[in-house]
Amino acid sequence: MKAILSCSECSTTYRADEPRWRCACGGLLDVEFEPAFSPKRLAGRSYNLWRYREALPVEKDRNIVSFGEGCTPLLEVAFGSRSALIKQDQLFTSGSYKDRGTTVLLSKIKELGVKKILEDSSGNAGCSIAAYSAKAGIDCAIYVPASASPSKLAQIEAYGARLHRINGSREDTAAAALKAAEKTYYASHCWNPFFFHGTKTFAYEVCEQLNWKAPDTVVLPVGNGTLVIGAHIGFSELLHAGIIKKMPRIIGVQVSACEPVATAFREHLQRIPVADKKPSLAEGIATAAPVRGRQILDCILDTGGELLSVSENEIKAAFREMARSGYFIELTSAAVVAGLKIYLRRAGQKEKVVSLFTGSGLKTADKISAL
Numbered sequence: 001m002k003a004i005l006s007c008s009e010c011s012t013t014y015r016a017d018e019p020r021w022r023c024a025c026g027g028l029l030d031v032e033f034e035p036a037f038s039p040k041r042l043a044g045r046s047y048n049l050w051r052y053r054e055a056l057p058v059e060k061d062r063n064i065v066s067f068g069e070g071c072t073p074l075l076e077v078a079f080g081s082r083s084a085l086i087k088q089d090q091l092f093t094s095g096s097y098k099d100r101g102t103t104v105l106l107s108k109i110k111e112l113g114v115k116k117i118l119e120d121s122s123g124n125a126g127c128s129i130a131a132y133s134a135k136a137g138i139d140c141a142i143y144v145p146a147s148a149s150p151s152k153l154a155q156i157e158a159y160g161a162r163l164h165r166i167n168g169s170r171e172d173t174a175a176a177a178l179k180a181a182e183k184t185y186y187a188s189h190c191w192n193p194f195f196f197h198g199t200k201t202f203a204y205e206v207c208e209q210l211n212w213k214a215p216d217t218v219v220l221p222v223g224n225g226t227l228v229i230g231a232h233i234g235f236s237e238l239l240h241a242g243i244i245k246k247m248p249r250i251i252g253v254q255v256s257a258c259e260p261v262a263t264a265f266r267e268h269l270q271r272i273p274v275a276d277k278k279p280s281l282a283e284g285i286a287t288a289a290p291v292r293g294r295q296i297l298d299c300i301l302d303t304g305g306e307l308l309s310v311s312e313n314e315i316k317a318a319f320r321e322m323a324r325s326g327y328f329i330e331l332t333s334a335a336v337v338a339g340l341k342i343y344l345r346r347a348g349q350k351e352k353v354v355s356l357f358t359g360s361g362l363k364t365a366d367k368i369s370a371l
């Protein structure tokens with residue numbers, strides 16, 4: 001089946017071969033697409049995420065923009081008497097799991113013939129989009145809050161992207177980007193639905209690494225929810241194809257300093273409130289108004305999952321514990337580990353729990369030395 005775009009608000013559909021990232025009504029678009037993927041086809045294929053080729057909605061191989069990303073190790077990491085399996089997604093080329101989404105999105109953008117794009121980010125998505133734009137020869141502008149980590153800004157500029165520093169919050173930055181996106185194609189990891197068909201490869205890889213069995217539970221960050229939405233798409237596709245037998249429960253982790261989706265979960269709210277955001281060490285998930293907030297919550301509820309929040313002290317403790325075990329991850333990534341530790345205390349004895357390290361500590365060494 002050819003991919004089509006469909007509006008989550010008014011159900012209007014669009015062809016996927018026109019450069020459109022939002023419905024005419026302003027609503028969020030999703031990619032509708034039935035992959036013709038089977039594990040039987042994998043023999044002899046390279047060990048990168050493009051091995052799931054039939055599941056990735058890019059038509060022509062020649063448009064693929066790739067650094068051979070994906071197939072990160074799935075390692076058992078001990079937490080006291082318990083353990084979890086952790087994907088080493090801090091190893092991606094730009095230093096975070098965002099490259100999963102970006103390789104698919106930039107390939108689609110190349111296929112569309114778009115020559116100029118923009119993105120806004122607290123840092124890592126900007127680094128990732130800038131890296132793949134450099135490889136594809138696409139002109140790229142990245143909007144960031146002036147307060148983002150200096151090392152992430154240096155990385156974005158080093159790739160040759162034009163950096164727009166916005167004085168104000170992450171939300172002000174998003175507003176500035178949305179304005180600019182009236183004229184330029186918006187390669188947004190929040191709005192653009194192709195991104196999630198890259199992050200879904202997290203689910204494909206985990207299941208392949210478990211011999212095509214689904215784990216019981218996955219613990220994922222919730223900032224803009226690109227992994228939650230992606231994992232939900234990926235596991236659903238595998239379930240519908242009969243490749244796995246059950247849907248894992250998705251546990252979402254937010255920070256207490258900024259927990260809009262966790263608040264809606266606890267208080268059974270229909271609408272996701274805008275969080276009253278306090279400063280957090282975990283800059284990458286402190287999203288006050290996630291564009292797809294309701295969709296994130298629906299994905300989690302659909303699997304019988306839940307949301308939990310972690311404190312700043314729990315983030316620091318998780319960071320130190322991981323570093324002392326040889327894993328140097330960024331503080332946003334440590335927030336997910338803090339949530340995983342809370343979850344493991346009440347997980348069943350035989351429960352197979354999978355999570356990931358989302359980003360490298362080398363990204364924010366400055367913040368870490370100030371701890």
Ligand SMILES: *Cc1c(COP(=O)(O)O)cnc(C)c1O
Binds near residue numbers: 332
């Ligand atoms: C983007 C990011 C997150 C949060 O992921 P969302 O998809 O926004 O929920 C977590 N950790 C790191 C390192 C990130 O870059």
Ligand SMILES: [Zn+2]
Binds near residue numbers: 012
């Ligand atoms: Zn619409």
